[in-house]
Amino acid sequence: MKKELIFNQRINVTQPKLPDYKMYTELLKEIWENKWLTNDGPLHERFKEQVKKTLLVENAELFTNGHLALEIALKSLDLSGEVITTPFTFASTTHAISNCGLTPVFCDIDPLTYNIDPDKIEQLITPNTSAIVAVHVFGTPCDVGRIEEIAKKHQLKVIYDAAHAFGVEINGQGIGSFGDISMFSLHATKVFHSIEGGLLTYKEKRLAAKIKSLKNFGITSPETVDYIGTNAKMNEFQAAMGLCNLESIRNDIHSRGKVYEAYLEGLNDLPLVRTLIQQDGVKPNYAYFPMVLPSREERDQLFESLKGYNVFARKYFYPLCNQFSCYKNFGFETPIAKDISDGVLCLPMYADLKVEQVQQITEIIKLELGEQLE
Ligand code: T4K
Numbered sequence: 001m002k003k004e005l006i007f008n009q010r011i012n013v014t015q016p017k018l019p020d021y022k023m024y025t026e027l028l029k030e031i032w033e034n035k036w037l038t039n040d041g042p043l044h045e046r047f048k049e050q051v052k053k054t055l056l057v058e059n060a061e062l063f064t065n066g067h068l069a070l071e072i073a074l075k076s077l078d079l080s081g082e083v084i085t086t087p088f089t090f091a092s093t094t095h096a097i098s099n100c101g102l103t104p105v106f107c108d109i110d111p112l113t114y115n116i117d118p119d120k121i122e123q124l125i126t127p128n129t130s131a132i133v134a135v136h137v138f139g140t141p142c143d144v145g146r147i148e149e150i151a152k153k154h155q156l157k158v159i160y161d162a163a164h165a166f167g168v169e170i171n172g173q174g175i176g177s178f179g180d181i182s183m184f185s186l187h188a189t190k191v192f193h194s195i196e197g198g199l200l201t202y203k204e205k206r207l208a209a210k211i212k213s214l215k216n217f218g219i220t221s222p223e224t225v226d227y228i229g230t231n232a233k234m235n236e237f238q239a240a241m242g243l244c245n246l247e248s249i250r251n252d253i254h255s256r257g258k259v260y261e262a263y264l265e266g267l268n269d270l271p272l273v274r275t276l277i278q279q280d281g282v283k284p285n286y287a288y289f290p291m292v293l294p295s296r297e298e299r300d301q302l303f304e305s306l307k308g309y310n311v312f313a314r315k316y317f318y319p320l321c322n323q324f325s326c327y328k329n330f331g332f333e334t335p336i337a338k339d340i341s342d343g344v345l346c347l348p349m350y351a352d353l354k355v356e357q358v359q360q361i362t363e364i365i366k367l368e369l370g371e372q373l374e
Contacts, residue, residue, distance in 0.1 A: 019244030056174030066185030069198030081128035118146035139287035176201030194242030256286035266362025
């Protein structure tokens with residue numbers, strides 16, 4: 001350990017981007033004037049229109065958080081039985097499926113993108129399968145073309161958990177325009193946030209009324225309740241934060257790109273470390289910087305030693321969802337996902353992280369991995 005490499009302040013895996021304080025308080029004044037705090041207020045409506053333009057989508061609805069948005073997406077499509085999904089994700093994805101009374105069926109992942117492997121989906125399809133819930137993990141797009149083909153062939157719905165993928169485009173098309181529905185998380189820890197928040201983008205306009213109703217207790221008119229809904233509405237304070245953060249989203253992604261390049265440069269001479277691949281035609285958002293070490297022991301050792309330097313990386317996503325005590329009896333082997341999950345470590349990644357700080361982090365990693373090898 002080199003004392004001069006210890007950071008004075010804690011460097012976390014992420015840090016929320018906060019807008020100009022005055023800009024936010026100007027919008028708060030509007031809330032005070034309107035006396036409208038939640039339930040489709042004027043800032044909510046403005047935010048929704050602007051976010052649609054940013055994401056290049058036609059249909060969108062806002063929610064209080066991403067998890068409830070995902071549950072509503074599943075409910076709105078009247079699914080039943082089994083849903084094929086990835087185990088390499090945050091607990092939310094699998095829990096949303098289970099909370100809707102559906103059974104998650106875990107499919108292994110692609111070793112380069114860490115996303116659900118389309119080659120392994122069809123063998124898991126049974127007469128009870130109704131949908132595929134794929135995750136654009138770390139903001140890397142799934143193989144949307146292959147997934148669509150499989151879904152069409154077997155008449156399955158496709159929902160993308162795009163929690164990490166705000167702003168990502170594939171050949172100039174917004175990532176939220178693929179599949180039946182996509183869910184974006186607007187949580188404080190994300191590339192773009194509204195404190196807490198969620199967003200659904202969807203293909204068929206006819207879903208609008210049902211999705212809106214499901215987030216408002218299933219109410220369909222003042223005297224009718226047609227669905228067993230919930231309360232998942234975004235409030236005006238969240239919408240105000242979203243509106244402010246939209247102003248800087250392009251610059252924020254650009255700054256993240258610089259961080260990403262600095263990591264690649266600093267780590268590329270470490271033969272034992274794998275990092276995310278970049279895909280042709282994809283406009284990335286640099287949501288996370290995952291590195292994968294050859295074994296769990298090496299990953300855990302580095303994770304612990306980084307803490308000594310005040311660097312708090314995270315093991316996203318370890319353990320796998322199919323290793324959680326609540327799912328481990330489901331009985332699906334996913335060896336590639338296990339390998340990635342055992343070795344993965346997400347390094348600090350946020351717009352305000354300085355290139356010099358990244359250089360210091362990569363220097364620490366090289367030093368510590370060098371010492372591990374000795
Ligand atoms: N699907 C996927 C694939 C997801 O990754 C997620 C959420 C969802 C669905 C559900 O979306 P939401 O319902 O959350 O909208 C964090 C986030 O809470 C969670 O949103 C996210 N995924 C997950 C990957 O990461 P934790 O338990 O790691 O959060 P926490 O509190 O440990 O924070 C992480 C780091 O961020 C800490 O080092 C400190 C820093 N931080 C955090 C907050 C909240 C700050 O500096 N300031 C803050 O305000 O889950």
